[in-house]
Amino acid sequence: MSVGPRTLSIMSEAQQILDPLTRAARFLVVTIDDGGESSVRELLADLSGLRRSVGFRVPGADLSCVTGIGSAAWDRLFAGPRPAELHEFPGFAGPRHQAPTTPGDLLFHIKAEAQDACFELAMAIGERLRGAATIVDETVGFRYFEQRDLLGFVDGTENPEGAFAASTALIGAEDAAFAGGSYVVVQKYLHDLEAWNALPVSEQERVIGRSKLGDYEMSDAEKPLNSHVAVNTLIDPDGTQRQILRANMPFGSVRESEFGTYYIAYAATPSVTERMLERMFLGSDEAAYDRILDFSTPITGTLFFTPPAGFLDDLPDPPTAPAVPEPAPASSGDGSLGIGTLK
Template sequence: MTPQSAICAEGGDFALFLTLVLADGDVSPVRRVLAALPDLTAALAAQLDEPALASSVAIGAACWTRLTSRECPDGLAPFAPLAEGGRKAPATPADLFLHIHSPRADANLMLARRVMGALGPHVRVVEEVMGFRHLGKRDLTGFVDGTENPEGDERAGVALVKDGPFAGGSFVSLQRYVHDLPRWEALSLSDQEAAVGRTKEADEEMEVKPPSAHIARVVIEEDGEELEVLRHSMPYGTTSEHGLYFVAYCASPAPFRKMLERMVLSSGGGHHDRLLDFTRPVTGAAFFAPSAELLESLS
């Protein structure tokens, strides 16, 4: 089965993220638009001579059967919120997630407008965020983001369900984070590096990391293998609000969930992810992005 084009492709310099909820009533028009998304993307890519234009759409558990007339993929469930000690990972409404990326912000917007124009009153926009590449691949904190991301053929191995009726699809988890950059930038360089677990300039993992370092919290080994997700995260924002739009694709929802729990919840030693003292998630949603073939069968 063929994955939707945005999943395994390297992210472009710009991305557009849309979360939507379905309106009441007939969903047949929505099914037709979703089924047409791969062809719509390919047609616009040819028109603009922009072969890197890519898209994917993912469907939430609450409307999966309503839209697909199939049972949910095993593991697809609404995002479960977490909270401890003032740290929160909230769940927010979302039935659909539209992800577009390319080297061009204008191409992304053109495709999004065509999709949204076709969906019309059958959906309501919950949130629309435009992401951008910052200083190469650095987060607004100044640290390289996604150093451990799989590359090449490993991307499909991490992101895609390998067999069964949902082969070629991917579980999607998203969170939008808002950074408190003035507080972060008030830290010394050594304190910033201790919070991340990597050096800022050279992006080298520290040999000795505090147990609260981000890397120490999210790098998890099970049976000698490191848990992985395929990230498509990007910085976003304005002068008044900015941060990271986090998107993870994976063959199972479990790795992301385990990482998030180690970030938010304190372990036996009472540690949590130090980065959460300087950034906070304000959204949380979970979806499944079906294969291109399954998507096209909705028409």
């Protein structure tokens, strides 16, 4: 597919959303404390410089940081227009499984080929936010064997590529003021590996809809309608398949027996990601829910807007503080305003 002028323009403005997966990642979700807006704005304006300072000391690490801003935080930080589709993550409560909505004003998706680079930049961000914001979740992601998740299946095979990835993940003329931006949904899924590993491989493959070893998608005749692949195949009435750009990473703790996937999905419109999640949790005419949810449970859920790179280097003005009303004149007690005398 050729890359047209629109795609080139978008790609030149975007944060490093379209870059390939790295070996390491660190995800920070942050809430802004009361009165912390000014310090947060200063950090956002300095973030590209912080990344360069850390990245220069780790040659070859390809350190980057994609920054997202939540709906409530946007109005606390910026005056002027908002991204057209920015809203709070709605959450999804199905009859059997639920996707919660959890707090989050800022997302820092830190990526590199080396974990020390991710850690150093996360420390710098945390220091700048001290006293102004609270880190409510920090997750260390890593690339697992052959791009697999901790369930043992390859994750992200059907991600769009090239120009199609850009048009899938990045806003264009439909919201020209924010062209090059993207909406991102993040969720932390915890896996019940004991129950999962008790399934024979053939049954695991039916849950996912792909072969485990070779990563080949099952035929429509073989693939169960409630498999993860089938449920997440989204077709518009005109036959167009809608996609998202996933940057999922495994995470885990042997001591805590915590094994999971950090789901992170970029899209030009959050409606595509939300439609997929709706099908997963609330079901459709074809399936009651996504069967993977019997083994994977989300414990967080937040939606952010990742503005184009130039936005962070030249932030809009802060919102105008509400005018403080002048105190009412004191009464003299006799019904007059007590201003001077008529004598």
